[in-house]
Amino acid sequence: xxxxxxxxxxxxxxxxxxxxxxxxxxxxxxxxxxxxxxxxxxxxxxxxxxxxxxxxxxxxxxxxxxxxxxxxxxxxxxxxxxxxxxxxxxxxxxxxxxxxxxxxxxxxxxxxxxxxxxxxxxxxxxxxxxxxxxxxxxxxxxxxxxxxxxxxxxxxxxxxxxxxxxxxxxxxxxxxxxxxxxxxxxxxxxxxxxxxxxxxxxxxxxxxxxxxxxxxxxxxxxxxxxxxxxxxxxxxxxxxxxxxxxxxxxxxxxxxxxxxxxxxxxxxxxxxxxxxxxxxxxxxxxxxxxxxxxxxxxxxxxxxxxxxxxxxxxxxxxxxxxxxxxxxxxxxxxxxxxxxxxxxxxxxxxxxxxxxxxxxxxxxxxxxxxxxxxxxxxxxxxxxxxxxxxxxxxxxxxxxxxxxxxxxxxxxxxxxxxxxxxxxxxxxxxxxxxxxxxxxxxxxxxxxxxxxxxxxxxxxxxxxxxxxxxxxxxxxxxxxxxxxxxxxxxxxxxxxxxxxxxxxxxxxxxxxxxxxxxxxxxxxxxxxxxxxxxxxxxxxxxxxxxxxxxxxxxxxxxxxxxxxxxxxxxxxxxxxxxxxxxxxxxxxxxxxxxxxxxxxxxxxxxxxxxxxxxxxxxxxxxxxxxxxxxxxxxxxxxxxxxxxxxxxxxxxxxxxxxxxxxxxxxxxxxxxxxxxxxxxxxxxxxxxxxxxxxxxxxxxxxxxxxxxxxxxxxxxxxxxxxxxxxxxxxxxxxxxxxxxxxxxxxxxxxxxxxxxxxxxxxxxxxxxxxxxxxxxxxxxxxxxxxxxxxxxxxxxxxxxxxxxxxxxxxxxxx
Numbered sequence: 001x002x003x004x005x006x007x008x009x010x011x012x013x014x015x016x017x018x019x020x021x022x023x024x025x026x027x028x029x030x031x032x033x034x035x036x037x038x039x040x041x042x043x044x045x046x047x048x049x050x051x052x053x054x055x056x057x058x059x060x061x062x063x064x065x066x067x068x069x070x071x072x073x074x075x076x077x078x079x080x081x082x083x084x085x086x087x088x089x090x091x092x093x094x095x096x097x098x099x100x101x102x103x104x105x106x107x108x109x110x111x112x113x114x115x116x117x118x119x120x121x122x123x124x125x126x127x128x129x130x131x132x133x134x135x136x137x138x139x140x141x142x143x144x145x146x147x148x149x150x151x152x153x154x155x156x157x158x159x160x161x162x163x164x165x166x167x168x169x170x171x172x173x174x175x176x177x178x179x180x181x182x183x184x185x186x187x188x189x190x191x192x193x194x195x196x197x198x199x200x201x202x203x204x205x206x207x208x209x210x211x212x213x214x215x216x217x218x219x220x221x222x223x224x225x226x227x228x229x230x231x232x233x234x235x236x237x238x239x240x241x242x243x244x245x246x247x248x249x250x251x252x253x254x255x256x257x258x259x260x261x262x263x264x265x266x267x268x269x270x271x272x273x274x275x276x277x278x279x280x281x282x283x284x285x286x287x288x289x290x291x292x293x294x295x296x297x298x299x300x301x302x303x304x305x306x307x308x309x310x311x312x313x314x315x316x317x318x319x320x321x322x323x324x325x326x327x328x329x330x331x332x333x334x335x336x337x338x339x340x341x342x343x344x345x346x347x348x349x350x351x352x353x354x355x356x357x358x359x360x361x362x363x364x365x366x367x368x369x370x371x372x373x374x375x376x377x378x379x380x381x382x383x384x385x386x387x388x389x390x391x392x393x394x395x396x397x398x399x400x401x402x403x404x405x406x407x408x409x410x411x412x413x414x415x416x417x418x419x420x421x422x423x424x425x426x427x428x429x430x431x432x433x434x435x436x437x438x439x440x441x442x443x444x445x446x447x448x449x450x451x452x453x454x455x456x457x458x459x460x461x462x463x464x465x466x467x468x469x470x471x472x473x474x475x476x477x478x479x480x481x482x483x484x485x486x487x488x489x490x491x492x493x494x495x496x497x498x499x500x501x502x503x504x505x506x507x508x509x510x511x512x513x514x515x516x517x518x519x520x521x522x523x524x525x526x527x528x529x530x531x532x533x534x535x536x537x538x539x540x541x542x543x544x545x546x547x548x549x550x551x552x553x554x555x556x557x558x559x560x561x562x563x564x565x566x567x568x569x570x571x572x573x574x575x576x577x578x579x580x581x582x583x584x585x586x587x588x589x590x591x592x593x594x595x596x597x598x599x600x601x602x603x604x605x606x607x608x609x610x611x612x613x614x615x616x617x618x619x620x621x622x623x624x625x626x627x628x629x630x631x632x633x634x635x636x637x638x639x640x641x642x643x644x645x646x647x648x649x650x651x652x653x654x655x656x657x658x659x660x661x662x663x664x665x666x667x668x669x670x671x672x673x674x675x676x677x678x679x680x681x682x683x684x685x686x687x688x689x690x691x692x693x694x695x696x697x698x699x700x701x702x703x704x705x706x707x708x709x710x711x712x713x714x715x716x717x718x719x720x721x722x723x724x725x726x727x728x729x730x731x732x733x734x735x736x737x738x739x740x741x742x743x744x745x746x747x748x749x750x751x752x753x754x755x756x757x758x759x760x761x762x763x764x765x766x767x768x769x770x771x772x773x774x775x776x777x778x779x780x781x782x783x784x785x786x787x788x789x790x791x792x793x794x795x796x797x798x799x800x801x802x803x804x805x806x807x808x809x810x811x812x813x814x
Contacts, residue, residue: 020113058673065713252366424589432614443559
């Protein structure tokens with residue numbers, strides 16, 4: 001705590017070298033207008049203004065607002081401050097303490113990022129002397145719990161004739177302040193996630209058996225650290241509008257069964273394993289913004305500031321057995337689920353269908369049904385006896401700095417030792433991607449990965465196969481790129497042989513049931529009908545304009561896969577996994593290398609191999625030249641901000657090598673900062689992303705999606721400009737970006753940022769590098785540090801010039 005009573009949260013995070021997020025929070029004693037005014041004028045910044053200082057250094061609106069007033073607090077937040085520049089760092093800190101001096105209300109200052117904590121603390125101590133003594137923080141804000149005995153109904157016009165969105169929201173009281181910084185919220189969150197997994201599984205199974213298409217099944221839980229409202233557990237799905245009442249009744253019967261009879265031990269174990277796997281799939285490292293969010297929750301609501309890695313360790317290693325936990329979990333589920341108590345039923349449907357009395361009656365009538373559920377789980381162990389092979393060679397693997405073992409059947413295994421006690425990650429990577437799918441038609445590529453979820457094996461259905469994996473704690477997903485098929489996931493360390501067995505069974509007998517596929521096609525039609533309910537995917541639209549006629553899009557469009565697509569995909573999975581010598585197996589975990597070497601000959605010997613290798617096919621497609629501009633109206637029902645904005649896509653042809661990739665990443669970073677500053681001056685926030693592609697065409701692409709901020713969140717005097725003037729401001733920046741000044745200090749900072757981002761890359765990025773090396777023949781690792789050090793301002797400017805002079809799409813939604 002500082003001398004004037006301000007609380008401090010300073011976190012060092014080297015993941016984003018040279019950058020930090022800053023925030024000032026005070027208990028609300030106004031509407032935030034004094035802070036907004038201060039951003040427009042402060043004595044210490046004259047003749048400049050704080051806002052001009054922020055935009056000049058690319059410090060944009062971040063999440064869409066500089067200033068917010070909610071949950072009893074006023075918050076001012078500055079994202080991605082370039083603290084590599086000491087003057088910018090000190091000036092931002094000065095700005096926050098100037099604003100602190102505006103009020104004597106309780107306040108806290110936050111800085112999370114690549115900072116010298118001692119230096120920031122020392123500077124803050126000096127600056128706090130300018131501010132008067134602050135009041136003592138009052139009790140944690142939060143609404144008083146009021147129980148509702150009957151169901152409440154809400155409805156909106158869905159502006160679509162064929163689809164209806166259903167959402168069930170159960171409310172519970174807030175966690176007491178004294179329990180916020182304990183393990184209780186984490187345990188509650190785990191149970192809520194497990195409950196959502198079980199309900200989602202039952203909904204999918206029951207709707208499939210009833211022949212009712214369904215899509216968008218989801219669940220969420222908002223605890224007491226999210227806001228000052230009650231805690232909420234929500235379920236959502238999209239169903240056919242003409243079967244809405246039938247769907248509500250079925251949903252009611254599913255929840256009633258879980259409320260009355262509870263989950264089975266197998267269901268809970270599978271849900272628990274899926275929850276653990278989903279947490280492992282998220283990198284343990286956190287961004288500056290994520291650290292700041294944690295600190296804000298701690299100050300506002302008393303939440304724990306334990307890191308994601310600590311939380312994941314607690315979740316993964318909790319000692320209670322599933323059979324002992326079942327009663328506790330079922331009590332938790334029964335306390336939430338009810339036909340009406342503390343429940344809001346929201347239905348977004350055509351107006352003629354959303355009759356509140358009928359909808360509520362349909363849902364509650366389902367509670368009279370006593371539906372029984374089982375949990376069919378198949379045996380994933382292969383019946384074929386493995387053939388033990390010989391380890392031929394072992395060497396250091398350059399992409400991962402791990403070990404590569406080559407076996408006598410030609411299969412290569414890469415092992416990377418990681419600090420993940422009791423768990424490991426895996427990948428089976430095989431050459432031959434989307435163009436290798438038999439008879440693939442234009443647009444079918446977007447459905448390829450879905451087909452793996454429909455795969456059964458031999459006499460085991462898809463549901464039984466997935467449940468069998470989940471019961472053993474194994475997650476498994478398929479990704480199909482232009483170059484390769486990759487099966488990847490995570491599993492407990494003692495389940496290594498089960499993972500290999502599952503892959504063997506898929507290679508021998510992957511099959512997709514015709515009825516399951518027919519139901520999938522119906523659900524996909526419903527998904528297309530439901531698109532009017534959600535903002536459009538502007539990046540997908542930009543891609544389709546950029547490369548008209550491209551046969552392998554990532555995004556689902558209006559094309560429907562063929563009737564035999566499921567058979568062709570099952571054949572693709574079988575054939576690909578039957579030539580594992582044309583790829584590589586990747587394992588990362590805490591295995592002892594000597595013990596693993598003894599196990600692998602028997603496991604690798606069971607994998608299938610073939611003489612033929614995948615042949616890369618030549619893929620050609622047109623790409624527009626110059627820049628194309630499109631203007632569209634916002635979809636009905638989404639007017640008011642969800643779609644409004646300006647979207648820019650720029651793409652260039654360039655050789656795909658490490659030097660070009662590193663130069664492009666720095667160029668994209670600089671462009672992002674420049675755009676953020678320009679857009680902030682227009683009252684807009686920026687969502688920026690980029691991608692690099694090698695095959696079928698070497699190209700580099702950026703996407704800039706720009707959305708208007710709420711006027712009440714901007715500095716005084718700054719107005720939200722119309723989309724056409726925003727596009728004009730962006731064009732002016734792009735026209736001059738090639739001649740923009742890039743100082744030596746900025747270049748040095750960008751190189752440091754790039755090196756730190758590469759060092760923090762997780763398992764998925766490692767797999768992409770392995771795919772590039774062993775499937776595309778590209779080394780994206782060797783000499784990277786020297787390549788980055790050798791980049792010059794000229795290299796980056798040339799990359800920016802090529803980018804803005806290449807192909808582009810301006811997509812404006814009015």
